[in-house]
Every structure is written in structure tokens, then in C-alpha cells.
Amino acid sequence: MIRLKTDADCGIICLDKRNNAMRRVMLVVSYDGTGYSGWALQKSTPNTIEEMLNRAIKAVTGQDVQVIGASRTDAGVHAYGNVAVFDTGSPIPGDRFSYALNHVLPDDIRVVESMEVSGDFHPRHCETEKTYEYRVLNTRVPIPTQRLYSYHFSMPLDESRMQQAAEYLVGEHDFTSFCNVESQALSHIRTIKAVTVKREGDLVKISVTGNGFLYNMVRIIAGTLIMIGRGKGEPSDIQRMLEAKDRSTAGPTAPPEGLFLVKYRFLDGIPQSDSQ
Numbered sequence: 173m174i175r176l177k178t179d180a181d182c183g184i185i186c187l188d189k190r191n192n193a194m195r196r197v198m199l200v201v202s203y204d205g206t207g208y209s210g211w212a213l214q215k216s217t218p219n220t221i222e223e224m225l226n227r228a229i230k231a232v233t234g235q236d237v238q239v240i241g242a243s244r245t246d247a248g249v250h251a252y253g254n255v256a257v258f259d260t261g262s263p264i265p266g267d268r269f270s271y272a273l274n275h276v277l278p279d280d281i282r283v284v285e286s287m288e289v290s291g292d293f294h295p296r297h298c299e300t301e302k303t304y305e306y307r308v309l310n311t312r313v314p315i316p317t318q319r320l321y322s323y324h325f326s327m328p329l330d331e332s333r334m335q336q337a338a339e340y341l342v343g344e345h346d347f348t349s350f351c352n353v354e355s356q357a358l359s360h361i362r363t364i365k366a367v368t369v370k371r372e373g374d375l376v377k378i379s380v381t382g383n384g385f386l387y388n389m390v391r392i393i394a395g396t397l398i399m400i401g402r403g404k405g406e407p408s409d410i411q412r413m414l415e416a417k418d419r420s421t422a423g424p425t426a427p428p429e430g431l432f433l434v435k436y437r438f439l440d441g442i443p444q445s446d447s448q
Contacts, residue, residue, distance in 0.1 A: 248428030396423030
């Protein structure tokens with residue numbers, strides 16, 4: 173069980189609760205997802221990123237809160253900058269929450285930035301652009317230090333074929349073939365703005381930028397491009413997969429440990445609080 177640090181661990185003293193007006197605070201959160209069951213709260217386990225943030229906020233404010241996350245990453249998936257907001261009556265300035273929370277959060281979760289925002293700002297109700305990166309360690313023998321942060325694939329990969337296949341994904345499409353069959357999304361139409369495949373030494377990095385993603389979508393894209401990169405199928409097969417709107421036509425779902433949420437951009441900016 174991963175636990176929050178206590179006052180005894182770090183010497184922090186929780187601030188007194190005061191009857192201040194409620195404010196909305198935004199957090200930019202980086203985490204190593206290895207030991208967690210994903211971002212979102214779950215009845216079956218308290219071991220989620222969201223639960224750790226809720227507990228940390230209570231530890232420093234004395235208030236029960238529930239953060240609202242922008243992207244609900246799966247178990248084992250990592251992030252450089254996921255976004256969350258919460259409402260609080262605490263007197264802690266918005267830009268100081270990062271320091272306060274990092275004193276009590278586990279070492280594998282860090283708030284890299286915090287700020288007060290407009291009370292009606294909701295990270296999932298904005299025009300956004302997200303970038304995910306999937307990392308494939310393409311070596312004959314696994315490297316132990318990379319095992320939690322990449323997917324090891326021992327067979328040769330042709331990244332030029334992978335890039336050719338990736339070009340078919342760019343644009344607005346119905347991505348039914350590239351999402352988990354248990355997806356509850358009302359629409360599977362999404363817009364992919366860019367997909368790049370680059371080799372950096374033994375790492376093959378697949379970067380995908382879009383306006384939104386379906387359940388397991390990036391991992392299925394990665395698994396499909398890896399399949400084509402090893403010579404199973406042609407790059408043009410991606411077009412057929414999109415048209416089929418059938419999950420069984422695309423490649424396997426790549427494991428979670430290779431996936432990183434690297435960037436989250438609000439296209440219309442972040443509305444600041446009037447009090448700032």
C-alpha cells in the first residue's frame with residue numbers, strides 16, 4: 173500500500189481551517205504510474221493518483237475535497253503533466269499549493285505547478301490538445317532499468333514503415349477499431365493532429381497529439397504500429413482498419429508501462445481568478 177507522508181515524516185503542520193470564500197485551484201501533476209491502479213477513484217482500491225491527491229489536500233487544508241482530473245490515465249501509465257482542479261476555502265495561495273502538497277505526497281507523485289483559476293474552469297470541458305508518447309525498447313535483451321518505463325520488443329523494427337502507417341491516422345476519423353470494446357464513449361470520432369515515430373538509439377518513440385482519446389486508444393495505436401514495424405501487414409492497412417470500425421481488425425494493445433502523458437494544452441488558455 174502506498175501511503176502519504178505524515179507530519180512526523182516531514183515536519184509540516186496543517187494550516188487551520190478558516191471560513192474563507194471557496195476558490196478553484198489547478199494542479200499540474202507528474203507521476204510514476206507503476207504502483208497505482210490508474211488515475212480515477214475506484215471502489216475496489218484506494219491506490220489511485222486521484223485518491224492520493226485528495227488525501228494530500230485534506231492533510232494540508234483539513235478539508236475533504238475531490239479533485240477533477242483532465243485525463244484519467246490507466247494503471248501503470250505515467251504522466252509529466254496531467255491536470256486537476258479542486259475547490260477549497262483554504263487561505264493557502266494558489267501558487268503555494270504545489271509546495272505544500274509535495275511535502276505530504278508520496279515520492280512518485282509531484283505537483284509541478286499550481287495556480288488559482290476561475291471558479292467555472294473545468295479541465296474536461298475545454299478545447300484541448302493532448303500529447304502522449306509511447307516508448308519501445310528495441311533491444312535483443314531487456315534492460316532492467318528500463319522495464320518500468322518502456323515496452324521491451326526484441327524483434328527488429330522498421331520505424332520508417334511505422335511512420336508511413338502513422339500518416340493514415342492523422343485527421344478526423346472514427347477510431348472504433350482503435351479503442352477498447354468496453355468504451356462507453358457516445359462517439360468514437362476523434363481528431364489526430366500528428367503522429368511521429370522516431371528512433372533514439374535503442375528507443376523507438378511514438379508520439380500522438382490529438383483533441384481527445386478513447387479508452388486504450390494510444391496503446392492500441394502503438395501496438396498496431398509495432399505490428400507493422402515488424403513486417404506484419406502493410407502501412408496502408410491502417411486505412412482498412414479505420415473503415416472497418418471493428419476492434420478485431422487492428423493490432424494488440426501495447427502494455428501500459430511504455431505510455432506517458434507528456435503535454436496537456438488548453439487551446440483557449442486558462443482563465444485566471446479575478447482575485448489574482
